[in-house]
Amino acid sequence: MDADNLTLKYQVNELRKELKDSFINKIQEIENGMFKFKLRTLQGTKNLIISSKTFYLSDYKFEAPKLPYGYSLYLKKRILGKKILDVKQLLFERIAVIELQEFNLLMEFFSGGNIILLDKEENILMPFKREKWKDREIKKNIKYELPPGKEFDPSLTSEDMKKILNKNEKELFNALLSSINIAPIYLEEILNLLKIDKSIPAKMVSANESEKIAEKINEFYLSEKKLKPRIVDFNGKKVLTAIELHSFKAVKEFTDLNEAFDETYSKTLLTEKASEEQSKQGKKKSKIEFNLSEQIKAKEKFEKIEKEAKEMGENIYNNLIQVQNAMNLVEKGIKEKKTEEEIMYRLNLAAEQGILEKNFVQKIDLKERKIYLNIKKLA
Numbered sequence: 001m002d003a004d005n006l007t008l009k010y011q012v013n014e015l016r017k018e019l020k021d022s023f024i025n026k027i028q029e030i031e032n033g034m035f036k037f038k039l040r041t042l043q044g045t046k047n048l049i050i051s052s053k054t055f056y057l058s059d060y061k062f063e064a065p066k067l068p069y070g071y072s073l074y075l076k077k078r079i080l081g082k083k084i085l086d087v088k089q090l091l092f093e094r095i096a097v098i099e100l101q102e103f104n105l106l107m108e109f110f111s112g113g114n115i116i117l118l119d120k121e122e123n124i125l126m127p128f129k130r131e132k133w134k135d136r137e138i139k140k141n142i143k144y145e146l147p148p149g150k151e152f153d154p155s156l157t158s159e160d161m162k163k164i165l166n167k168n169e170k171e172l173f174n175a176l177l178s179s180i181n182i183a184p185i186y187l188e189e190i191l192n193l194l195k196i197d198k199s200i201p202a203k204m205v206s207a208n209e210s211e212k213i214a215e216k217i218n219e220f221y222l223s224e225k226k227l228k229p230r231i232v233d234f235n236g237k238k239v240l241t242a243i244e245l246h247s248f249k250a251v252k253e254f255t256d257l258n259e260a261f262d263e264t265y266s267k268t269l270l271t272e273k274a275s276e277e278q279s280k281q282g283k284k285k286s287k288i289e290f291n292l293s294e295q296i297k298a299k300e301k302f303e304k305i306e307k308e309a310k311e312m313g314e315n316i317y318n319n320l321i322q323v324q325n326a327m328n329l330v331e332k333g334i335k336e337k338k339t340e341e342e343i344m345y346r347l348n349l350a351a352e353q354g355i356l357e358k359n360f361v362q363k364i365d366l367k368e369r370k371i372y373l374n375i376k377k378l379a
Contacts, residue, residue, distance in 0.1 A: 052113025
């Protein structure tokens with residue numbers, strides 16, 4: 001769940017009280033693109049989590065690499081020990097800035113997220129990710145620029161709303177959504193509260209309705225509403241909102257936004273990691289069990305071969321005299337250049353004379369130089 005621009009506004013206000021005048025004591029990358037900043041605050045040690053979707057204080061314990069690497073190492077060399085002067089949101093964008101001594105740490109919570117270290121003149125010193133779009137680029141040694149497009153700075157007048165809606169061929173909801181930097185869930189709530197059909201053509205909205213829409217949007221974004229963080233069901237999708245909405249049923253409620261983000265992101269991440277680790281351990285165990293099973297099979301196979309070889313050796317030894325007699329007759333026949341049939345005749349004759357057991361020699365192959373014996377097994 002991404003944090004929308006209105007939720008970010010309340011999150012920044014909530015965090016400012018905790019982070020202002022704190023010092024950065026430690027920086028770790030606990031997951032790809034997810035960082036933990038250990039802070040020394042006026043209230044004690046706090047762990048600030050910065051992810052691609054939002055930033056919040058966490059009570060959960062994360063395992064982190066023992067040695068810093070990549071972007072965490074870069075940040076460590078430049079902002080470790082620095083004091084946090086303030087936390088703010090840029091306009092009503094999904095962008096937050098942690099103001100430090102000498103630097104600003106900017107966080108974008110859209111398009112996969114990014115963390116960018118700026119100097120005080122807003123030059124990019126180093127981004128976590130280098131990115132390039134048709135009309136915007138994020139890379140070091142250039143000026144940081146906001147994403148172009150929809151604006152909401154700082155309020156909408158009735159004239160602004162008339163310009164947006166006048167001669168607009170789109171339906172009201174889509175016309176407003178494409179023109180104003182507002183989250184869909186709040187726009188739908190506003191139109192529901194005003195009892196204005198979101199599907200009517202934008203150009204059909206009356207001047208009175210147009211003025212009411214502008215006033216209601218300003219009320220949502222510019223005034224401070226009572227904080228009631230909750231996860232709601234918005235058209236089948238779970239959405240985290242900072243305030244109470246009457247058009248959508250709350251699935252889960254929280255005491256503050258930090259608790260909401262901590263439960264939503266940290267707990268989910270740790271549960272997934274635990275499940276992944278358990279799966280790895282299960283696979284590892286299965287692999288060990290398989291290897292052990294294969295080793296046992298191999299051991300049994302070699303023991304069988306060893307036993308058979310031992311029995312064969314003992315059988316040959318037991319029939320050694322007959323083996324020698326047979327070999328002597330075969331060698332003699334070879335020296336005399338006898339055929340296989342002639343040698344077999346002599347062997348059979350030796351069996352009739354009691355020199356060899358009957359059928360002791362079953363076959364000879366002079367070409368392969370092999371003799372096939374019927375070795376009598378030991379009793």
